[in-house]
Amino acid sequence: MEIGAQGVGLVRRKYMSKPMTKTQLVAALAEKMGTDKKSAAASLDAICELITSEVSGGGAVTLPGVGKIYCRERPERMVRNPATGESFKKDADKVVKMTIAKALKDSVNG
Numbered sequence: 326m327e328i329g330a331q332g333v334g335l336v337r338r339k340y341m342s343k344p345m346t347k348t349q350l351v352a353a354l355a356e357k358m359g360t361d362k363k364s365a366a367a368s369l370d371a372i373c374e375l376i377t378s379e380v381s382g383g384g385a386v387t388l389p390g391v392g393k394i395y396c397r398e399r400p401e402r403m404v405r406n407p408a409t410g411e412s413f414k415k416d417a418d419k420v421v422k423m424t425i426a427k428a429l430k431d432s433v434n435g
Contacts, residue, residue: 380421392425 345353347369355365376386376394385395401417 388426390426390428392423392429394421394423396421 351362351366351369354369355362358365358368379386380394380396383396385393387393396419399418399420402415403412404415405412
């Protein structure tokens, strides 16, 4: 992302560069939508809230061309503290996963 006299311009990001911040994402989204940053921020916040509520409720969300975000349960298991070598039982918990869409993989790989 490059910010110059003409405003926010979308540029190709270099490999291993810093991740795009929310502010940069909102600015790019506003430019792409042809709207103001306040509306773009509200849209982004609404999308994030919808994804959070759906996934935390046990559902899944598919973002076409990006991937699928879902929640999986991890069973109770034995884990070990690497510093002390002590083994103990870790309770079952949930973990959020994301499967990347083939279209995104293909665009990244050439």
